Amino acid sequence: MIGARCNGWGLVEFLIAIALGLVVSLLASGLLIASGGASRNHSESQWLGDGGRYALRLMAQAIRQGAYLNWDSDLAPPALATASVDGLDAASISRGSDGISAPLPAVANGSDxxxxxxxxxxxxxxxxxxxxxxxxFGVAGGVQGWSIFYVAADAGGVTELRCKYRSAGGWGAxxxxRGVDSFQVLYGVDSDVPMDGVPNTYLNATAVRAIDGWKRVCSIKLALLLHGEHNTRADTVNGRYDLFGPAYSESHGEDVGVRVxxxxxxxxxRLRARRVFGMTVALRNRDG
Incomplete structure (x- = not known):
């Protein structure tokens, strides 16, 4: 009697099949992880875009409102006794202090x-x-309102751009x-006599104060560098971010935070999504 011939896999073929299956599984897992990482990075980039645009829009609104006087009201003062804009370089402030009168050490790469x-x-x-x-919060006629922007860390150490204001109940912020790497401000100074409302140069707060030029500020440059909450980038490149451009960074090494x-x-x-946001906003004419 002739025995039946077995046509199944031998041990060698079985081991080869397992090895190939493992290779395919590893490749598929790598693609899945890469796809998930790219998706998270895209989501964080979208969040950065929304947050950055919202922050610039809010600050631009406050800048355009600066120096506002209601000339139709009997309560309106004839003119602002002080300049409509002020600032500090490489500093922070507290939530409850009066205006910016009590500077604190800077956070987030010398934010302004x-x-x-x-x-x-x-x-x-x-x-x-x-x-x-x-x-x-609305501000009543004849009352001086404030909108102050600064960077501070929350209870968990995450840096955030804050808006400080004075309401009926006192100061608040x-x-x-969230996720601020640096917040930087430059002031467009009109040095012409008489002033024509066009900035001749852009200076930081320290330089403006040195020439007593706050009442000559006619526009403001804003720059904001934000990062995501997680390391979602697949690259290992160490990026460089010049918030006002490389030329300004190279010529103003003393201006902390303009280059990160x-x-x-x-x-x-280091491997978080990052994005720079910038805008230049003209101040209201002080005579109208």
Whole structure:
């Protein structure tokens, strides 16, 4: 009797099949991880875009409102006794201090402080709602309002851009956007006599104060570098971010924070999504 011939896999073929299956599984897992990482990085980039645009829009609104006077009201002062804009380089402030009168050590690569003054409109505690501070509270006619922007760390150590304001209950501050690497401000100074409302040069707060030039500021440059919450980038490139462009960074090495180099950041933050946002906003004409 002739025995039946077995046509199944031998041990060698079986081991080869297992090895090939493992290779395919590893490749598929790698693609899945890469796809998930790219998706997370894209999501963080979208979040950065939304947060950055919102922050610039809020600050631009406050800048355009700076120096506002309601000439139709009997309560309106004839002119602002002080400049409508003020600021600090490489500093922070507290939530409850009076304006920017008590500077604190800087956070987030020497981030700046921007302060804007304006007068309200309408009667009552919150006025008629046409003149509001950065917290969204109305400011009554004849009352000086404030919108102050600065960077501080929350309880978990995450740096955030905050809006400080004075309401009927006193000073307060709210977070605008989290994950701030640097917030920088330059002031366009009109040095012509008489002033024509066109900036001749852009200076930081220290330089403006040195020439007593706050009342000559006619526009403001804003720059904001934000990072995501997680390390989602697949590359290992150490990026460099010049918030006002390489030329300004090279010629103003003393202006801390206008250049941020990822290699100098904490290792835990180097592979996060990052994005620079910038805008130049003209101030209101002080005569109207």
């Amino acid at each position: 402080v921007l302060a804007l003054r304006f007068y309200g409109a309408g009667e009552g505690v919150n006025g008629d709602g046409s003149s509001v501070n950065c917290g969204g 709210d977070a605008i956007v 180099v990822e290699a100098r950041l904490p290792p835990s933050q």
